[in-house]
Amino acid sequence: MTILTPGLDPARRRRESVRQRDKRSQLERLTPTALLAARDILTHWGLSEALQVRLVAGDSGMTKSTYRSKVAAAQAxxxxxxxxxxxxxxxxxxxQIAQLxxxxxxxxxxxxxxTRVSDQPLWAGRSPAExxxxxxxxxxxxxxxxxxARSL
Structure with missing residues (x-):
């Protein structure tokens, strides 16, 4: 009798490999459009490139030069x-925020x-961008x- 360990099942490994490949493919397809759309919106709002990187990348460690090169590649x-x-x-x-x-x-x-400073309790004297x-x-x-909620 053969005991198969779930993590070592060849069919399962193949399915996982296909799922990971499909996810990578989807990310590769979405990246240029998403990045350019976000960059265009943030530029339209008047945010600097440094602030754009912080909003798009969060804590991922993306640098301005990496952001710039990704944008340039997407444009090209x-x-x-x-x-x-x-x-x-x-x-x-x-x-979504821009559409709303x-x-x-x-x-x-x-x-x-x-970028307009607001005294509403949610913003507490900051702008929504801040x-x-x-x-x-x-x-x-x-x-x-x-x-x-405001649009409803």
Whole structure:
């Protein structure tokens, strides 16, 4: 009688390998579009490249030069090193926030809202952009949820 250890089952290893390859492929496909969309939005809001890196990369350790080279590759249509799951989620939240702002305010007010200092309790004398930078991923979620609630 042969006892198979779940972690050593060849069929399971193949399935896991295919899943990992599919996930890598998906990340590679999404990275250029997500990165350029987030960069364009953050630039439109008037955030510096250093702040853009912090919002997109969080604590991943991405440098400005890495960010710059990924953006340049995405613009040129050449292969781009994939963003992590966390970085892609951050890009997605930035796009969602921008869409909600356009729906709520449109035009200049939507562009200026993220950097406008507010005395609302949630922002506590900070701008939403400062809040997102200080709170990280949770801050991006909170801003998105705040705007979503206002849009209902």
């Amino acid at each position: 249509g050449t292969p781009v090193a994939s963003l992590s799951d966390d970085e892609l989620r951050r890009c997605s939240l930035i796009v 702002l356009q729906g709520l305010y449109g035009g200049d007010q939507a562009r200026l809202w993220p 809040y997102m930078l200080e709170e990280g991923f949770a801050g991006l979620l909170k801003v998105r949820d705040h705007l979503l």
